[in-house]
Amino acid sequence: MDASVDRGGDRWASHSRARDARTRAMTLTEAEQEVYDRQIRVWGLETQRTIGASRILVSFTCTEEDDDDDRGEKNASSTRASRGVAAETAKNVTLAGVGALTIRNDDRDDDASAYARTVGRDGNFLNVERADEYRAMGREPKDVTLASNMAQTLSEMNAFGKITAEDGGARGKKLYEEDADYFSKFDVVVACGYTFAEAEAINDLCRTSNCGFFGAFTGASARYFFADLGDAFEYVAGSGESVAAGVARYSRMSEALGARAGANDWTKLKKRASKIPLALRVVREFERRHSNRRATANDWDALDALRRELAGAFGASSEDIVDEASIRALLRPENDFPAMNAVVGGILGQEVLKRASRRGAPSVNAFFFDLASGQGFVHDFTP
């Protein structure tokens, strides 16, 4: 049934075979084949092996979001949306059978790191109640960090890979303060909930260490992510007779969203195209001018002026080219919206796996999903 895909996989395999052999036996065990049967039918045996050799970091922070939420019912589903996106993405790549996954909580607030404080209070479904289990192991539940509780759930979902928890707080630094050596331990880094400036710094570190970068962001009624897989990312796409090698060109997020980038987006916007990518340029520029503070609904007047200013400066056909709703969709969320996390975490998971396996045409270089249009689309911000 899927023989064509497998043959494609074999042809493609020679690229990665050398590394594969170093890190892992060439064959999957019978137990792995049983568990992964349905997806091997989707992407083939060789891709499954490569995924099994990949090392992924999923790191999240929500200090830029409202973390002061312990007020019971009303805010039970809080604004910590980036945790939900991180949980969805980590779940998806862990289930796929990655060789190693590190889940990192970058919030320094020690109180927030005890897992029990937020069970059932945000979109982080990896944070499950295990007080009895921990006590049985002689551990005090309040000493268990959020990241390690999440890692415990992930390791139950993947018996074959190595799942590790890490705390930015305990390391005394945030992800963007780590050195290049740290990043070289990973093939792919997924950063959720950082400011644009922080994400751009992480992106630069990933470039230095040759690991794939994904930065995920949450808005009031939208979710989106950026990817940077380098100047020339080689991959193989298609199946059967139509297997073909391809090269994708990415740019750093800092270049793609730079102050002077994107002139074409402003002047050559297609009629039916979403205005959200342009709205993002407005929001990015706002943060640049406001010491990297995240824009909220209270900043509307400044944003309104800015959208007109940028439209004028870049020679857009109308100063109203970016509508209010598109900008508001990207502002700091007041409430989480787990259904959007599921959608974007799904697409993001797929893109991470494409990077890890070098199989399937990757998306260049951003993906957006917004509630109003219901569209999930790729936009190329590469200058």
Added chain:
Amino acid sequence: MEIDRARVARARVLAVGAGGIGCELLKTLALHGFENITTMDLDTIDVSNLNRQFLFRKRHVGMSKAEVARESVMKFQPRATIDATRANVKEARFDKEYFKSFDVVLNGLDNLEARRHVNRLCLAAEVPLVESGTTGYKGQVTVHERRTCACFECTEKPTPKSYPICTLRDTPDKPIHCVVYAKELLFSKLFGDVNTESDLDEQEAIEAGAFRRNEGETGTDFAKRVFAYVFGSKIEGLLLKDDMWKSRAKPTPLTTSGVGLDGAFTETLPDAKSARRAHGLLDTHAVWNTSECAKVFVSATARLIERERPVTFDKDDDDAMEFVTAVSNLRSANYGIPAQSLFDAKGMAGNIVHAVATTNAIVSGLIVIEALKIIHNQMDKTRYTFVLEHPSNGRFLQPLSKEDPNPKCSVCSNARVELVCNTNKFTKGDLIKKVLKGRLSVHAPSVMFGSSQIHETGDDLDEDEVEHYEALDKRTLSALPGGGVVNGTILAVDDFSQEFTFELMVTHREEWDEENDPDGFIIRGEDVKASEAVAEEATETEAAGAKDDDEVLLMDDEIEITDVKRAREDDDDAKASKKQRA
């Protein structure tokens, strides 16, 4: 989107199915603050679920999906109340009144029959339905409500493919023909119910006792004798039929000596847990050579024949699956068809649908978004969404406006259905089993012919009624009491359990070409006629993607509906983007 939290907490939601889509859906619903969730699933957890049904662990294998899903969700969302039952949604207790007790029904089902059943009950109960399906990277979410928009059955769904018996038995030319022969014909003949009629009961086979184990005959000797007949003398016999090979390549008979079966038969590891393992064949992705297939055939047959009959085929029964692979490949060797690995043969024989976690997660998010609109009385804002494998016009997720009700839909618009068959050969039993249950997914049909009841279903029937209807099953339509069902007769079909009533008009056709219409009947109506043309187009545009799925006989896991509309819209989109570029 403004969310009224109290409204979400109060909303009564039925999530049908706790499998691939169901696990993701229950999670997303619970995280959104839905507190009143009911779920049901008949299935128990299997190892092959664990790559995506993330609420389940290895230790849960064999347990109820619905119940374990509930337990797992409660651990991260203790406030949710989930009523979970291991049950089949088609059970009589889940009737119209039951469905009325929900504000919205969300389907995460894996088979067309159950989806149609739920659709009919939602229509009867006037409860909005959010439908979904996934295969590999592709998926879809659609919204349905009585009168306001199309129902799930307003568009034609692809019917399971069946193959002409002569192609399967005498002139296969594709791997799937050999797999179906192995599973449906030879497996049933050798290990199934002895009293069931078989298309393999040809005169010379019966005379030679080809499929009957002789007294005192060892399992391996029996297997070798079956081998010699099925792959040898039977093929030699066919070669004598010159007409058959005028436009086809002739098959090549196999001999026991040619495949190394002469002499003593030995297994390298006789205690191994299945036939292939007894011969050291461990790689499920390897394609066995002919002599390996012969060995597996003998060992598997010898093992299966010792079991108590009837043995039912199960793709997860190693000996059964290895038997099917070996037989299929040996036939492929006869007919010059490429052989398959155990892995690939299993995919075909088990109708295994490809599945990954990500698509189910995406679809669950989309379902919940539509459900939120519905409970906030924003039915007008609901829409269909298609999840694409390759972005079309940059879009992975393609929203579309809902369709209007199809006035020619027999389910929501009371349109008449036409059955074309040979009324002198087609029996009432065929009508009930193949047409009403098999094709139209009627669960418990009653049929009125004029003023007399010719069929009823139910536990409350008297014994003599049951006998009466069974006796009628064997009669041809034209020989039914009351003048016979003939060309132009209109039957009234009713299913109380689905609150589904429609008229079936019978059209007689004398001549049937088995190659083109192996079923011996056609279901149509103006609705079907109209959509057939589009469906063909759709198949073409879907080309490579749909090809594999076309070979699927029955929908087994999360299924894809190759929606006519979807293909059409994709196509439109592609055209539109070409224009834009130009």
